[in-house]
Each structure stands twice: as C-alpha cells, then as structure tokens.
Amino acid sequence: MSKTSYLTLDKMTLAYGDAVAVPELELAVEKGELIALLGPSGCGKTTTMRAIAGLLPVKSGRVVLDGVDITRVAANKRAVGLMFQSYALFPHLTVYENVAFGLRLKGMRGSELDAKVRAGLTSVGLAQFADRKPAELSGGQQQRVALARSMVMEPKVLLLDEPLSNLDARLRLDMRTELQRVQKDTGVTMIFVTHDQAEALSLADRIVVMKSGRIEQIGTPEDIYNRPVSAFVADFVGFENIFPLEAGKLKTSAGLVPLSQPLSDQTPSAAGLAWRPRMVTLGSGPFRGTVRGTSFAGHTREYLLDSVLGEIKAEVDASEPVHAIGTEVAFDLEADRAAPLSRFN
Amino acid sequence: MIARTLFIPVVLLLVLTFLIGPFLIIVAASFSAGETLAFPPQGFSLQWIFKVFTVDSFRASFATSMLLAVGGTAAALLLGIPASYALSRYTLPGAEIVRTVVSAPIIVPGIIVGLALLRYIVVPMQASMTLILFLAHTALVLPYAVRVVSASLENLRSDIEEAAVLLGSSRLGAFFRVVLPNIRGGILSAFILGFVTSFNQVPLSLFLSAPGVRTLPVDMMAYMEIVFDPSVAALSSLLAFLSIGIVFAAERFLGFSRYV
Ligand SMILES: Nc1ncnc2c1ncn2[C@@H]1O[C@H](COP(=O)(O)OP(=O)(O)OP(=O)(O)O)[C@@H](O)[C@H]1O
Ligand SMILES: [Mg+2]
Numbered sequence: 027m028s029k030t031s032y033l034t035l036d037k038m039t040l041a042y043g044d045a046v047a048v049p050e051l052e053l054a055v056e057k058g059e060l061i062a063l064l065g066p067s068g069c070g071k072t073t074t075m076r077a078i079a080g081l082l083p084v085k086s087g088r089v090v091l092d093g094v095d096i097t098r099v100a101a102n103k104r105a106v107g108l109m110f111q112s113y114a115l116f117p118h119l120t121v122y123e124n125v126a127f128g129l130r131l132k133g134m135r136g137s138e139l140d141a142k143v144r145a146g147l148t149s150v151g152l153a154q155f156a157d158r159k160p161a162e163l164s165g166g167q168q169q170r171v172a173l174a175r176s177m178v179m180e181p182k183v184l185l186l187d188e189p190l191s192n193l194d195a196r197l198r199l200d201m202r203t204e205l206q207r208v209q210k211d212t213g214v215t216m217i218f219v220t221h222d223q224a225e226a227l228s229l230a231d232r233i234v235v236m237k238s239g240r241i242e243q244i245g246t247p248e249d250i251y252n253r254p255v256s257a258f259v260a261d262f263v264g265f266e267n268i269f270p271l272e273a274g275k276l277k278t279s280a281g282l283v284p285l286s287q288p289l290s291d292q293t294p295s296a297a298g299l300a301w302r303p304r305m306v307t308l309g310s311g312p313f314r315g316t317v318r319g320t321s322f323a324g325h326t327r328e329y330l331l332d333s334v335l336g337e338i339k340a341e342v343d344a345s346e347p348v349h350a351i352g353t354e355v356a357f358d359l360e361a362d363r364a365a366p367l368s369r370f371n
Numbered sequence: 372m373i374a375r376t377l378f379i380p381v382v383l384l385l386v387l388t389f390l391i392g393p394f395l396i397i398v399a400a401s402f403s404a405g406e407t408l409a410f411p412p413q414g415f416s417l418q419w420i421f422k423v424f425t426v427d428s429f430r431a432s433f434a435t436s437m438l439l440a441v442g443g444t445a446a447a448l449l450l451g452i453p454a455s456y457a458l459s460r461y462t463l464p465g466a467e468i469v470r471t472v473v474s475a476p477i478i479v480p481g482i483i484v485g486l487a488l489l490r491y492i493v494v495p496m497q498a499s500m501t502l503i504l505f506l507a508h509t510a511l512v513l514p515y516a517v518r519v520v521s522a523s524l525e526n527l528r529s530d531i532e533e534a535a536v537l538l539g540s541s542r543l544g545a546f547f548r549v550v551l552p553n554i555r556g557g558i559l560s561a562f563i564l565g566f567v568t569s570f571n572q573v574p575l576s577l578f579l580s581a582p583g584v585r586t587l588p589v590d591m592m593a594y595m596e597i598v599f600d601p602s603v604a605a606l607s608s609l610l611a612f613l614s615i616g617i618v619f620a621a622e623r624f625l626g627f628s629r630y631v
Contacts (some may be wrong), residue, residue, distance in 0.1 A: 081533055101536045114534035118552040128538030179538060
C-alpha cells in the first residue's frame with residue numbers, strides 16, 4: 027500500500043462490543059477521488075464510514091488522512107464531512123442557519139460568513155430558500171441543504187451514506203449529476219455508500235465491493251463490471267450464470283460438464299466462469315434447454331431455460347425469433363466470452 | 372330518530388357539566404354577598420375577592436407554594452433533562468432501576484411519603500421545613516419531568532447530534548445547540564405539568580408544615596376548618612384563572628402545543 031495516499035485505512039478493525047463487524051480493512055484513496063462503497067445490506071458500509079468520520083472508535087489499525095494519523099482524533103476535529111441518509115438537518119434552524127452552523131463554530135462572522143453561506147446555497151440552487159425551515163422543503167431540497175452544509179466546511183473527505191436512497195428515481199438522477207458536478211468543481215475527495223450497482227458504476231472513479239466486512243474487490247467501474255474477481259462480485263454486477271470450474275469443466279448439480287471449447291491460456295487458473303445473460307449464445311451450441319419463462323424488455327427479450335447445467339438466464343435482441351415457453355432451444359456458453367473468476371465463494 | 376340526534380349533544384352536555392360544573396359553582400360562590408360558603412350565592416359582591424388579599428397567612432402560603440412549584444419544578448428539570456437524555460441515548464447498566472426509582476413518587480401515595488419524611492428526616496434531623504418541602508416537591512415532579520422530556524427526546528433523531536459534532540461542535544455543545552432547542556416544547560410542557568402538580572399537591576405537604584411554612588392548599592384547608600366564608604372559593608377562582616392565564620400565555624408566546 028502506498029504511503030502517499032491521501033486517505034489510508036491501515037488494517038482498520040471495527041467492532042460493536044466483542045462482535046467484529048469489519049476486520050483489518052485496507053484501503054488507500056487518492057486525493058480528489060470519488061470512491062463508491064458497494065455491498066449488500068449489513069456488510070459494514072455504514073460502520074466503515076462512521077469510523078472514518080470518528081463517530082465509531084477504531085478497535086485496532088490506523089486511519090491516516092493527509093499525512094496525519096487521525097485514528098484517535100475526535101470527530102469534531104477531523105475535517106471529515108458526513109452526509110446522512112436521513113439528511114440530519116437541524117429542524118429548529120432555517121436553511122441559512124443550517125449551512126452557517128459549522129462556519130460559526132469555526133468563528134466565522136459577519137460578511138465573510140454571509141458570503142460563504144450564500145455561495146454555498148447558490149451552488150446547490152437554493153438561494154431563495156434561505157429563510158425556510160427544513161420541514162418546509164422537499165426531500166431533494168433537504169438533500170441539497172445537507173450537501174451545502176457539508177461542503178461549506180471544505181472537508182478533506184466527504185462521506186455520503188446512501189445519499190440518494192430516499193429520493194425518487196428522477197431526483198436520484200438529478201442528484202447524481204449534482205454530486206458529480208460538486209465533486210469536479212471542488213475536487214473534494216468523496217466516498218459514497220450505495221447498494222445500487224448502477225449508481226456506483228455511473229458515479230465512481232473506483233468501486234470498492236464489500237462482503238461481510240471484507241473487501242472483495244477494488245477497481246474501476248470497467249474492472250468491476252467486466253472483470254469481477256469472485257462469484258460474489260459477479261453476481262452483484264449482474265452475471266447471472268456462474269459456475270465453478272473443476273479440471274477444466276463446469277461443475278453443476280448434475281456433475282462435471284465439458285465446455286464447448288477449450289479454455290484459453292489466461293483462464294486455466296480460474297476457479298469459475300461467469301456469463302451475463304447477454305453473453306449466452308441462443309439458437310445454436312451443444313447444450314439443450316427448455317424455455318421455462320420469457321419476458322420482453324424493450325430492446326431485448328429475456329429467457330429462463332432449464333438445462334443440464336441448471337437454470338440459465340439468456341438475453342437476446344428482441345428482433346430475434348421468439349422461442350415459446352416449453353420449446354427446446356440450443357444454446358452455448360462460450361468460454362472466451364466468459365469472465366474468469368479467480369475466487370469462487 | 373330524534374332520540375339518536377339528541378343522544379350526542381346530551382352526552383356532551385353531561386360531560387361538560389361534570390368537568391366544569393364544580394368550577395362554575397366555585398366561581399359563582401366566590402361572588403357571593405353572604406357570610407358563608409353557599410350555592411346558589413346570596414347576592415353579588417366582590418368583597419371576598421378583596422378579602423383574599425388581606426389574609427396574611429394566604430399571602431405567606433401563596434409565596435411558599437409559588438417558590439415550591441417554580442423552584443421544585445426547575446430543580447426536577449435540572450435533574451430530569453440530563454437523566455432523560457442519558458436514558459434515551461445510552462445503554463446504561465441499571466437503566467431500568469433508574470427508571471423505576473424515578474417514577475416511584477407517582478406510585479407511592481403522597482401521604483405516606485410526607486409522613487415518612489416527617490418521621491425520619493424532619494423530626495430526628497431537625498431539618499428545615501422549607502428545605503424538606505422543596506426536596507419533596509422536586510421528587511414529586513421528577514417523574515413527570517422525565518416522562519415528558521423522554522417523550523420529546525424519543526421523537527428527536529439522534530443523528531442531528533452527530534451532524535453537529537461533524538460540523539465542529541463538541542458533544543456537550545451539540546446538546547445545547549441542537550438537542551435543547553428541539554425539545555423546548557417538551558420542557559415547557561413538563562414545566563407546566565410539574566408546576567400544576569406541585570401547586571395543587573395536598574397529601575405530600577399535609578404533614579410538612581411548620582409555623583409560617585405551609586403550602587397554599589394546606590393553608591386553605593386549615594382556614595376552612597375555622598372560618599367558613601366564601602373567601603376560599605374566591606381564592607380558588609383566582610388560582611384557576613391564574614392557571615388558565617399561564618397556559619394561555621405559554622401557548623400564545625411560546626406556542627408549546629406545536630412542539631409536543
Ligand atoms: N449499533 C450496532 N450494534 C451492534 N451491531 C451493529 C450495530 N450497527 C451495525 N451493527 C452490525 O454491524 C454489521 C454492519 O452493519 P452496517 O450498518 O455497517 O451495514 P451496512 O453495510 O451499512 O448495511 P445497510 O446497507 O443495510 O445500511 C451488521 O452485521 C450489523 O448487524
Ligand atoms: Mg448502512
């Protein structure tokens with residue numbers, strides 16, 4: 027791990043009482059990066075964020091930010107911002123006072139304070155709502171106030187815990203763009219939690235996939251999407267046909283099944299192979315499947331096949347001929363289209 | 372059909388009569404021109420209203436009761452707010468015991484507490500009666516303070532405190548900056564409830580009196596045993612209007628009902 031990273035988590039272990047939630051986490055984040063923390067419910071995303079923010083004590087290991095070991099630095103001295111899923115705006119204060127809260131604590135007063143707060147509100151398009159109370163705003167507007175409130179503090183790192191999960195689909199897209207814009211404008215280092223893979227893929231510079239307190243894979247969105255290292259990650263990003271490999275054959279509930287083509291050079295070491303539904307060749311190949319279900323999805327059509335390999339999900343262009351339910355159809359899982367998995371778990 | 376349309380208004384009238392009837396009778400009796408407490412009042416005069424202000428013992432016991440109600444409730448809140456906060460935000464060993472001890476004064480009859488205090492504290496220790504009354508009333512109000520303040524704390528998300536901390540506030544600062552302002556409605560309700568409870572308390576204060584130290588309700592009882600004139604009714608009316616005035620003012624200027 028490079029010692030020059032902006033934020034370094036060094037064997038960071040987090041626990042609730044004696045129950046370890048996150049064991050020895052290693053992560054290095056560069057300045058200005060936008061990192062997505064992706065993982066299923068309960069995998070320790072919130073726990074990790076709270077520890078970086080200083081709200082949860084670190085059991086062992088270190089947190090180093092901008093060259094300073096902040097492991098034991100109090101939360102209010104860390105220059106780390108956190109946006110809560112619930113926004114956590116102060117209900118008794120106006121939008122203006124919410125944004126001014128941290129600045130006042132820094133001792134800022136008068137025209138400097140006013141200019142800063144106004145600029146913060148303007149940057150999220152809420153200048154005209156300065157005198158409202160949080161309860162008089164929509165969810166999306168509250169979210170923006172929370173963003174402005176964190177951003178005026180010029181945090182070294184801004185943590186966002188599922189910032190978009192309370193918003194409807196449309197607002198979510200708006201806020202996604204907004205977050206990206208704020209990040210590019212200010213160059214702030216951001217880590218955001220999500221369990222929506224589409225959100226992670228579209229926003230992040232790098233994605234950290236977590237599973238029960240451990241990091242499964244760190245990589246660019248392309249890495250994660252195209253080259254998952256484990257069955258868990260593959261499943262998480264939409265590879266629905268995943269098989270372990272044994273002696274160069276697919277291991278299924280019906281025994282070892284040979285592939286239609288030999289494994290290429292880079293795959294012999296693979297522990298498994300994964301195909302997205304789009305990667306399944308339908309209409310030709312050595313395997314036979316019975317169509318159990320089909321659904322039309324606009325540009326494409328999805329099939330659910332019963333075969334000797336078990337259940338197979340395939341997706342083909344909607345313009346292809348339709349296979350009716352109950353008919354038998356040939357298909358292939360070509361080894362060179364598959365994503366090789368180095369771990370199968 | 373007619374019976375059914377009449378049913379609700381009649382019940383309503385009965386309930387209202389039951390609730391405010393006694394109060395109306397007292398108010399009417401206090402304007403009596405007669406010499407004894409009677410209903411219906413004989414004639415109309417303000418003499419008993421004026422008389423109330425000339426009775427020295429009423430003046431002294433009113434001051435005592437006010438002191439106990441304001442001071443005891445304030446003390447109960449000073450203890451009760453931190454206690455409620457600790458109970459609602461932290462998992463403490465023995466939290467249940469604290470909760471039970473704190474609500475004991477509601478469960479134990481006041482007359483027993485009063486007698487016990489007299490027998491085991493006042494008499495053997497020669498303690499000041501005012502001090503004992505003050506402590507007794509603080510303990511009496513504490514359960515209400517904890518209950519009401521706890522309820523408003525439950526409604527307040529704890530993440531706003533963490534937000535305040537991450538914006539640079541200390542934990543203590545966060546309590547004063549974001550917790551206290553958001554539970555002020557609950558605190559005010561607790562204050563009014565505590566004030567009224569303390570002010571109207573008879574059983575607890577019954578045994579706890581010394582020369583010149585007596586609460587107003589106890590003093591009124593003592594007065595009635597000797598003099599049976601309408602001045603007690605006049606005093607009751609004045610107190611009732613004072614209470615209504617306080618609640619009205621609190622609602623008008625502080626808008627407490629919006630917060631509870
Ligand atoms: N206050 C707590 N006390 C004890 N255990 C906790 C506490 N908070 C979380 N945990 C446990 O720690 C683990 C990680 O929880 P965490 O909240 O970090 O998950 P998450 O990844 O944020 O999940 P979600 O996507 O549901 O928000 C879980 O097993 C959870 O049960
Ligand atoms: Mg979470």
